[in-house]
Amino acid sequence: MFDFEFVKPSSIVEAARLLGGEGAQALSGGQTLMPTMKQRLAAPSVLVSLTGIAEMKGLSVAAGTLTVGAATPHAVVAAEAARVFPALAALAGGIGDPAVRNRGTIGGSIANNDPSACYPAAVLASGATVVTSKRRIAADDFFQGMFSTALEEGEFVTSVAFPIPEKAAYVKFNQPASRFALTGVFVAKFAGGVRVAVTGASNNGVFRWAEAEAALAKSFTADALQGLGVDDSDMITDLHGTAAYRANLVKVLTGRAVSAAG
Amino acid sequence: MPKDYGIGASSKRREDVRFLTGRGVYTDDMALHGQTYAVFVRSTVAHGRIRSVGTEAASKMPGVLAIFTGEDFKDVGGNPAGWLINSRDGTPMHEPKRPVLAHGKVRHVGDAYAAVIAETYQQAKDAAQQISDDTDIEELPAIVDMRAALADSSNRVHDEIPDNQCYDWGWIEDNRAAVDAAFKSAPHVTTLELVNNRLVPNAMEPRASIGEYFPGTGDYKLTTTSQNPHLTRLLVAAFVLGIPENKLTVVAPDVGGGFGSKIYHYGEEALVLAAAKKLARPVRWTAERSESFLSDAHGRDHVTKIELACDKEGNFLAFRTETMANVGAYLSNFATVTPTFLHGTLMAGPYKVPHVYVNVKTVFTNTAPVDAYRGAGRPEATYSLERVIDKMCRELGLDPFEVRRKNFLTTDMFPYTTPVGLVYDTGNYHATLDKAMEMADVAGFAKRRADSAARGKLRGMGLSTWIEACGIAPSNLVGILGARVGLYDAATVRVNATGNISVMVGAHSHGQGHETVFAQIAAEKLGIPESSVEIVHGDTSKIPFGMGSYGSRSLAVCGVAMTKAIDKIVAKGKKIAAHMLEAAEGDITFEDGKFSVAGTDKAKTFGEIAFSAYVPHNYPLETLEPGLEETAFYDPANFTYPAGAYICEVEVDEGTGKVDVVAFHCADDFGNVMNPMIVEGQVHGGVGQGIGQALLESTTYDENGQLLTGSYMDYAMPRAGDVPFYNVDYSCQTACTHNVLGVKGCGEAGAIGSPPAVVNAVLDALHSGGHKIAHIDMPVSPGRVWQAING
């Protein structure tokens, strides 16, 4: 690890100022950033910790929307969202191990937008709004491909507002080594339609499976997916599975998510 | 009543108190006055010619004390192969020099070609990066695939070895014609090509070494993560650096797992010693996890064709094996024996098969060195045999249980000389198979399969009946076979004046529990509490010259040495007692910690005898030396031959290809069992590693020789959730006939016996679902299973 300065602001405003500085980078749970720094693959000169900002932590529910502060650890979401949005709580409870869940945060996860991360599927499938230090960004606009988001230089996520679906489920198929999602599917049913978001499968990061959404809007059953094919041309092939295998998982897991959502 | 003390008791592991409370003292825990830090500069390319190593700028960086390159070691010795193997045609194997630091060429990603010593770790890291940036290496095409390596002599890992072949070994060459003839006339032949996947050992504690030099005396000390400190001393002293053995102490303190990878001497150990001498300051190094992936000796890596000849009833007529074994870029110390004498000699299994022939070509590639890893050769043998037998059963529509049963050696056949040169002393393979079938409720399988089907899963059952040769090894025999060392072991029993004892053993515990088990045996033999026995190991300045721990040898070799030393103690104690009790030596008996005159109530306790040996006021000084300390060396007469039957049940999810191991039953014959709890623990760990190999662990190099699975993000280790609750039994005991403890060794069994049971179970499940798949290579990952199902 290279040398760096560490600051821990207590408000969003102060954090925004600090993150405007040269070589500054946001640090949330550190579960992604610290290993990268240890391997000398990242060398920020100033780390701006976001975990001391009270307004960025915790859950609140209002008017059918669950808002999660960006600096809220996965373990807190797993415990506190269990009643209002059980699928989200289950997703958070299935990330990594207890150490990761007690440090890692939703803001860090979606800002990083790892193509195998779990949260992006929930955010996209729920049609959530990503609230940043500057603006509100619809999930459909936020994720812009592997490790890439709509965030601009110095901009950071402050919270995520999830419309609470009628029914939802996340089914994750673990990559055997990392236990990230080899493929994961989040299905959310709202009064106005169904959204299906897939993580882990595509070279372009998390994406919505439009054909499944249309089919499930007509009939919210696993059977409704029967005739659908999944195009594997842009899917990931790696040590753990081919594109065709991932395409298969997309379909199988979507069906299982629909069944689990009930 | 289970025993609560001594031999056969499940005494709690005394060492766990310090391990589980964070009070173990590992190499990296030691802080030394004036210490400095070594960081190695490792090749980022698999194969390259070193044009220049850029040390200039790095040498001026803050805190840098010294920089070493291959040039500094070109005149010292190489790290030798421990075993010289001849090819079929009688020519000796190729043994390329393995230098302390790469010189001239780098031969695998992670091959260290320079080292920096600095005041702090970060300074050493910075300078190492600088050297890496400033070094000029001409990249050469990487040799990764064994077949290509053998075929293309224009591209060589070692310039002097044209076909990249270390040797082409045949076992037993004289039998080859008869084996070929048996295949020609056989009613049925089953052929299977398979890969025994390369594994990264992944000991919890990475390798670490500290070198010290004491200018006042000229003594050196190496503290290191070793399974065998005396062997390391011998190699560093006599072969590599030329330090006189008497001026070098090697200490292997608490060591957090080895699985074979810490048997061997590595260049880092020689480097920290040489650097300590140069700086007259302690020099320390601890591997980062990524260095462990790149530079620890890996395991397995065979590409094999196995053939089985039999009649239509499944009676075995012959086995024939052709294997390519990858040794990586250099010969690690046991690399040449693992695919030969630890593999080929096991290719008869526990079966009465008249003809067996094994051919092994060992190949250099631009990958990390490969050497013995838990089981070492025997898992490869067992996997080939048990997989091809299973395939044959399916081809002929035979019951795999019955086929094993009819081919097993029977108890009246021991001692039995196999067609591959081993002499099995004892065993009862029918008993362990019967036991395993009872434990597994084989009769109830159909119902369990139906239950799984109701949950949408395919259920399969797989069998493996394994045997191995351990308790390594008779020195005269291994000498004939090419070993450069003997494989005896030694123990010193020192009775202290107050009657408690210190036992210095040549075996080394790196998690196994020697401190507990050896104390149990000593306590029982001497009739004293276990708490009065201290086991000392791992320090060449304290222990007798022993050969360390690997090959499930600790108890069967070193434990027997200790027992013999105790016998000498008792014999001397009798002499002392005879004097004190004014009786004839022949009338003294020793029982329950007391020396008594037979038929009288005259007796002296063990403690009284000990005291008198050290305070010899009333003592036969004219005829007997004072003191009570004895050493015994023991060289085993034969290998020991544990064997057993493993039955695995899996569920397969056809939609995702995921395999869940839902039950695992082990019926093992380890001979006499000293501590059942520890035996169970060894089996659990071994089977866990076997399940890891079967389902999860893949060491993958790309065509450029880059390790794609160089971290836990891509290298899948088994975790608690991947393994079932094991059902372990060791009640079928045929005591080893040639050691006084009657023990056989249990450390590797689980890793040897389990992989074929798992893979056989997966294929059974798939066949039950109509998927006629002959074979899937390990690791049987979800992606591979799905691919096999969906063509």
Ligand SMILES: Cc1cc2nc3c(=O)[nH]c(=O)nc-3n(C[C@H](O)[C@H](O)[C@H](O)COP(=O)(O)OP(=O)(O)OC[C@H]3O[C@@H](n4cnc5c(N)ncnc54)[C@H](O)[C@@H]3O)c2cc1C
């Ligand atoms: C062993 C292990 C297992 C894991 N398993 C899973 C898994 O199964 N599924 C899964 O989804 N994830 C998994 N993760 C990742 C985990 O969820 C991380 O916590 C997450 O990716 C990053 O969150 P963090 O709070 O730790 O972010 P950090 O590491 O602090 O930051 C990550 C990146 O995001 C930036 N950043 C942080 N917060 C913000 C913000 N509010 N706004 C803008 N940028 C920000 C940082 O600058 C950095 O670039 C695993 C991690 C580990 C170590």
